[in-house]
Amino acid sequence: MQRYLFTRVIQSGLLMLGVLVITFFMVRLTGDPARTMVPRDASPERVEQMRVAMGFDDPLIIQFARYVGGAVRGDFGQSLHYRAPSMRLVLERVPATIQLTLAALGFALLFSVPLGIIGGSRPGTIWDTLARGFGLLGQTVPNFWLALMLIVVFSVELRWFPTFGRSGFASVVLPAVALGFFPLGQFTRLIRSAVLEVRSEDYIRTAYSKGIEEWQVLSRHIFRNVSITLVSILGVQFGYMLGGSIYIESIFAWPGIGRMINEAVQARDFPLVQAIAVFSAGFVVVLNLLTDIAYALIDPRIRYED
Amino acid sequence: MTGDTVLQVRNLAVEFDSIDGTVHAVNNVSFDLKRGQTLGVVGESGSGKSVSMMSLLRLIAEPPGKITSGSAVFLPRNGEPVDLLQLPKRWLARIRGDRIGFVFQDPMSSLNPLMTVGEQIAESVRKHTELQGSVCRDRAVELLEHVGIPGAAERYNNYPHQFSGGMRQRVMIAIAIACNPDIIIADEPTTALDVTVQAEIVDRMQKLTKELSISVIWISHDLGVVAGIADVLMVMYGGSVVERGEISRVYSHPRHPYTIGLLGALPKLGAAQKRLVNIGGSPPSLFSPPRQCAFAARCPWVFDRCKAERPPLFFATGSHSEDPSAHGHVTACFYDLEKDRRRDPDETGIDVTAFEVGQQG
Ligand SMILES: Nc1ncnc2c1ncn2[C@@H]1O[C@H](COP(=O)(O)OP(=O)(O)OP(=O)(O)O)[C@@H](O)[C@H]1O
Numbered sequence: 104m105q106r107y108l109f110t111r112v113i114q115s116g117l118l119m120l121g122v123l124v125i126t127f128f129m130v131r132l133t134g135d136p137a138r139t140m141v142p143r144d145a146s147p148e149r150v151e152q153m154r155v156a157m158g159f160d161d162p163l164i165i166q167f168a169r170y171v172g173g174a175v176r177g178d179f180g181q182s183l184h185y186r187a188p189s190m191r192l193v194l195e196r197v198p199a200t201i202q203l204t205l206a207a208l209g210f211a212l213l214f215s216v217p218l219g220i221i222g223g224s225r226p227g228t229i230w231d232t233l234a235r236g237f238g239l240l241g242q243t244v245p246n247f248w249l250a251l252m253l254i255v256v257f258s259v260e261l262r263w264f265p266t267f268g269r270s271g272f273a274s275v276v277l278p279a280v281a282l283g284f285f286p287l288g289q290f291t292r293l294i295r296s297a298v299l300e301v302r303s304e305d306y307i308r309t310a311y312s313k314g315i316e317e318w319q320v321l322s323r324h325i326f327r328n329v330s331i332t333l334v335s336i337l338g339v340q341f342g343y344m345l346g347g348s349i350y351i352e353s354i355f356a357w358p359g360i361g362r363m364i365n366e367a368v369q370a371r372d373f374p375l376v377q378a379i380a381v382f383s384a385g386f387v388v389v390l391n392l393l394t395d396i397a398y399a400l401i402d403p404r405i406r407y408e409d
Numbered sequence: 410m411t412g413d414t415v416l417q418v419r420n421l422a423v424e425f426d427s428i429d430g431t432v433h434a435v436n437n438v439s440f441d442l443k444r445g446q447t448l449g450v451v452g453e454s455g456s457g458k459s460v461s462m463m464s465l466l467r468l469i470a471e472p473p474g475k476i477t478s479g480s481a482v483f484l485p486r487n488g489e490p491v492d493l494l495q496l497p498k499r500w501l502a503r504i505r506g507d508r509i510g511f512v513f514q515d516p517m518s519s520l521n522p523l524m525t526v527g528e529q530i531a532e533s534v535r536k537h538t539e540l541q542g543s544v545c546r547d548r549a550v551e552l553l554e555h556v557g558i559p560g561a562a563e564r565y566n567n568y569p570h571q572f573s574g575g576m577r578q579r580v581m582i583a584i585a586i587a588c589n590p591d592i593i594i595a596d597e598p599t600t601a602l603d604v605t606v607q608a609e610i611v612d613r614m615q616k617l618t619k620e621l622s623i624s625v626i627w628i629s630h631d632l633g634v635v636a637g638i639a640d641v642l643m644v645m646y647g648g649s650v651v652e653r654g655e656i657s658r659v660y661s662h663p664r665h666p667y668t669i670g671l672l673g674a675l676p677k678l679g680a681a682q683k684r685l686v687n688i689g690g691s692p693p694s695l696f697s698p699p700r701q702c703a704f705a706a707r708c709p710w711v712f713d714r715c716k717a718e719r720p721p722l723f724f725a726t727g728s729h730s731e732d733p734s735a736h737g738h739v740t741a742c743f744y745d746l747e748k749d750r751r752r753d754p755d756e757t758g759i760d761v762t763a764f765e766v767g768q769q770g
């Protein structure tokens with residue numbers, strides 16, 4: 104277990120270093136970073152001014168050392184647009200995004216777990232058809248279209264929920280449903296097929312041969328093994344949603360990281376883009392680490408491996 | 410005689426629906442099992458050994474499987490006789506693991522990898538007895554000791570992957586005997602194990618079941634193993650019982666062409682671990698309903714009747730036999746190998762509904 108965790112932590116550290124290298128060169132790919140940070144019609148003087156202000160005239164190695172040194176302290180420089188420390192701006196937006204992501208995942212789990220389990224343990228029945236229907240629907244309906252439909256029906260017509268903004272519980276419902284619909288479909292499909300697979304394992308037959316009742320076989324034997332699959336897709340989806348909510352956050356004017364990416368890119372606010380990229384990557388790395396720990400907690404074969 | 414019979418299976422038939430058609434996996438299987446007796450079931454792969462025994466407790470997948478006919482009367486030590494095939498699922502769950510235990514072929518995959526072995530034993534004890542909490546745990550530890558696992562108390566908390574194949578099979582045996590059952594159905598319990606471990610598991614099973622006078626249905630590919638432990642041998646072919654009788658009798662006087670083929674393929678003692686060698690021809694198709702002898706296509710004694718009718722069970726030896734082990738020796742063959750001639754068309758088969766092993770018509 105210790106060794107397992109230790110290697111995962113080392114891997115995570117290396118991954119973060121890679122992220123820093125990529126975000127550093129990302130800004131410099133076009134050759135002249137100063138040019139990319141000013142409006143297209145800016146005067147040569149303005150470009151030169153930017154070059155000096157950002158330290159782009161120093162040797163690359165010094166720039167990189169400065170970048171990494173700052174990153175370690177959480178300093179990604181001033182946002183050009185907001186004129187405030189970039190990382191602080193990002194961190195201010197984090198709670199809104201996490202709230203939305205958790206709500207969306209909660210929504211997805213609420214429906215996909217029962218649907219997937221019923222579908223997988225009763226293949227061929229009407230429940231299974233329903234589960235497969237949702238699985239397909241979730242993965243084919245584009246979320247921006249769903250978002251607009253939800254707004255039209257539930258905000259404009261029925262007036263049950265606000266059309267945009269972040270103000271109390273009601274405001275999170277529509278964006279969470281729009282964002283959670285894809286994972287709902289995906290989870291349902293994956294849980295269904297995991298249940299189908301685990302159900303035919305020899306140890307499930309052993310459980311039945313001991314006289315264990317069906318619902319206990321389901322909860323004690325099948326679900327525990329299915330939860331390994333569940334944990335892995337949860338980890339991936341959580342990370343994915345941080346980036347995937349650009350549309351949804353923009354449509355609902357949700358003050359989270361997704362919307363901020365949109366703004367930062369449009370404003371050519373590279374320090375802010377860098378801060379967001381590094382933060383999101385770090386978040387995903389931490390999530391992966393948590394996923395690995397969860398694996399170890401569920402699966403003794405990993406916990407006792409060495 | 411009925412007093413010490415624990416299981417009476419009559420005319421069991423099982424089918425599977427598949428995209429290619431209906432598979433007639435088990436046809437008209439009948440047998441008796443006596444208390445404390447070990448019934449060896451042999452036959453080539455696909456002959457219906459597992460399906461017939463698993464379907465007794467409805468452990469086959471339904472659908473696609475379906476038990477289309479038959480009865481399986483179970484006479485527990487203390488309790489009323491019941492027809493297992495008529496019981497509702499809830500009742501069946503009280504018999505599974507309590508009165509009838511199971512040991513499966515592959516100990517690597519038969520235990521839940523996420524649960525401690527102790528917990529997997531205790532789960533069964535908790536389900537079928539009044540024992541709770543630490544008493545239940547103590548009982549599980551005791552069972553682990555009983556099947557010969559050293560350091561049982563510490564081993565309780567181990568997971569299956571921390572055990573070797575032989576040790577896991579012992580855990581399976583502990584689960585099977587946990588509630589002191591009337592019957593254990595062992596489906597090739599040693600096939601997946603190393604040769605040295607096989608002998609150990611066979612001994613252990615034999616010792617425990619004799620000690621607790623548990624009846625055993627031992628399914629095997631290995632005629633060598635079966636010869637050492639079974640009292641009665643049942644040979645299956647194409648989903649049917651083709652020969653059955655006291656084991657020494659069947660070995661010395663095989664009376665079905667398929668059994669003769671099998672025994673011809675029996676490796677010499679000492680090399681007894683070899684699997685059955687296939688005899689000439691290919692296994693029968695199970696797609697068509699059984700209207701002829703399944704072995705007809707491979708049989709050296711075949712004649713026209715074998716392709717027109719399905720042979721019922723006949724007594725292998727006439728009622729004149731002096732040898733008591735010949736009693737109850739039956740074969741499903743129209744050719745009387747005892748007398749080396751075709752049976753008379755008016756010689757009737759045995760009425761299995763009224764028949765018990767050891768009884769002579
Ligand atoms: N789930 C299933 N669906 C379709 N056919 C099945 C199914 N399970 C078993 N069968 C068929 O039933 C027949 C008997 O199978 P069974 O497992 O009883 O054979 P066996 O004698 O135990 O063979 P082995 O020695 O290989 O274990 C086979 O022809 C098999 O194809």
Ligand SMILES: [Mg+2]
Nearest residue numbers: 458459460596
């Ligand atoms: Mg089998």
